[in-house]
Amino acid sequence: MLKESIVEICILISRYAFLFIIFMFIWSGYKAVLFERKKDIEAYTSKVFIQRGFVILLHILGFIILMLNSKDVVELQQIAKLGALGLIFLVGFMILTFLIYKKSDPVLWNCMVFLMDVGLIILQRLDPETAQSQIIRYIVGMIVMLFIPFIFKIIPRFEKFEIVYLVSGWLFLLSPFLFGEEQFGARNWINLGGFSFQPSEIVKFLFIFYLACSLRKYHSIKDLILPSIMSGGYILVLVLQKDLGGALIYFLTFLILLYLSTSSYLFFFGGLGGASIASMVAYKLFSHVRVRVEVWLNPWKAIDTKGYQITQSLFAIGTWGWMGSGLTRGYSKYIPVVTTDFIFSAICEEFGNLFGTGIIIIFLIIVFRGIMIALRCNRVFYSLLAAGATNLIAIQTFLIIGGVIKFIPLTGVTLPFISFGGSSVVTSILIIGILQWIQSFYEMKEEAEG
């Protein structure tokens, strides 16, 4: 009873500690941005280091709580091992990105690594096996990302390869029809030698590269015909694969890049209008679209069948209020696919909704820094590429968080950096890699010129 009570008290206090950590992390980030504007490099650097300190603190505290709650020695050892590996990853990530991405944006790295650590802790809590494979994905993603600067050094002027992005995009996208398998009602997975992944995740890259290439040359409406047909084709394929979330992300990315390159409200709102008509048609045509919308409007009617997921998610978010149940004290395991689509609900349940709000703000900081990078480019291609990459993160985050809190109909996409899932994690990391490469490219150029 004594040990139990002490653990209970630690968990209760830890809720406030986690809230303090995320608050201080965001606050230091805000301060860092302010100092950066004032060109006070010393203060800026110190705030960045404070942020890193809070990431480490989050990691250590999270794993201590998980260890306190372990049932037996075997579990304790497993958690300790993963915690140690996680710590090595965090520190390694911080050092390697600093060394390889010269002059990149540290606030952006910090936000990303903070989110990845939250993902690691909550996955270890929900399902230790997924946490173990998640850290491997983090490491793989990081290693691939670290190659980006080298690759781009070897291949200069990669805006010349429009056709390569387009064709390989199509090949990847169509591959599930050849050797795909159906998961969660969507036919958008392929399995290669036991390693299954979602081609549409990888195609995201090729898609923004292709759009940035083709749209940068915009002079007249004629230049828009081919990109529009190709994007429409991608989206149609995704709809046929029943990947609604993916289709929506592609569509909005196309629309926003179209707007950025043409600066035409007509295209933007015309596109939105067209999409509304298209979704109306889809609503009439496809029963799975109707089901999504009906469940969104009133999940309580089908609480034990189709509305089960979303209502369970609302219970998780709503039961404990602002401060949450405390790490390990929630019941998020009752939500189906909690480790992927519904991970945000689990975070809100155990860390509290104030912490969950903090997570949304950190995503917003990532978007902010991405946009800053897009703004500093002086070539349209890079600017569009950076905006496109930022856009992918922004749209995907909005869709899934909005979905699990029942703000918008649920479209099954993953929460970047946090959700369990190889293709998603690696893609999200690579998106930041591209952004950071552009950032470091311009910083270095400026330095060389200045």
Place this chain on the structure above:
Amino acid sequence: MNQLRKDIKKIFWLYVAMFLSLILYLIKFLIFDSSSVIINAYNPRLGALEKNIIRGEIRDSKGIVLARTKKDGDKWIREYPKGRDFAHVVGFVQKGKTGIEAFSNFQLLEVSNKMMQTINRMFSGDDYQGNHVVLTMDAELQHTARKLLNGRKGAIVVMEPSTGKILAMVSYPDFDPNQLNKTWEQLNKDEENSPLINRATQGLYPPGSIFKIITSAAVMEKNEDWKEFHYNCTGEDIFDENLIRCFNSSAHGEVDLESAFYLSCNTGFATLGIEAGGEQLSKIAERLLFNRNLPYGLEYSKSQFRTTKDSKNREIVETAIGQGKTLVSPLHMAMITSAIANGGILMQPYIIDHVETNYGKIKYKRIPQSYDTLFKPEIASQLSKMMTDVVNKGTGTQAKISNISVSGKTGTAQNASGKDHAWFVGFAPTEKPKAVVAVIIENGGSGGQVAGPIARQLFQKVLNQ
């Protein structure tokens, strides 16, 4: 390039708006929606909490315990010290949850001061204690009300019109919540008495003459010169081939609206109903929450009103005297009466006053809220005056109390199940109403003779305190 930068900034603000809307929606969900969402039976958290938390107590407004959890050997059992008195309102937990036990399930399992309780637990080994729910009701008044039903089928609602507090609510036949495990099957089989139904909120009855309150309001709102109305009652009259009789076919002679009201003259009110017309009657009924949801959180049935602007006179005359297809619950009649007592404004009825932590700290204190204006103030005061006449010199003299002015309306409702239902709705004291009472005795006979005295004793009980 500069245009592109401008556009990128615009897109950035679009993202900011999207993310802020996420945060605002989350805040809105937590503040306004979550408390009603999480009490759902499909929320696994509540069931899990039950295992290591002592369910809080349910208490009346004076602190008398209505439900508590006691240790019986090594297992916890829920006990209801007031037994049958609060069977319907408090509900039970043994066979699914009902009543307050269901409605306040989360509060009863919510642990406040968890840190203190955990430290305490370290030394004493006590389990966690859930919060206590304190009702607006009065156990003594409730007991009196149940005794006044005296084994007759029916229901009583007592409300405080100025706040909407429900002071007492009983329904008979009832059941003993402490014996549920033994009697459950039998209670469910008993379709003739349906003891599990709370007749005060779920029972729907023809209103009979108490509906004349609503017909009067309809006429007075429509015609400002309603005082000019005169009718010669001969005890019965034919309207559109429909024969309407007064009680015992007694002839009331020359009546106006006011005297037709306190004498409860059916033929007079049939004429008034035609004068008001189907459109006006249905407009008023709609405003008085017929066919609509009531502002009440626990189980209830919607009252029913079928007359429309297209209804024939033969239907309207029945509606005007509370017969025909109109059905109403005792709670709903108590609400309408309390709006009259409160100058036309309906206060939202409520049963849960506040939640208390195990250290006695008050949480979630309910503040009285007005719901809607049901009657214009001058109509409410006119109705109040007419209802005073009913008790002083009309059909409701049995409800009269010396030195205190009582207002009310009797009803004797014909129905398909046999003898007439006896109704009484009213409030006292007329000038500054402290209590509204709605009484129905199924197949009890005359409203004035049977329900009137019950109302009188309830008024006396409330006012003597």
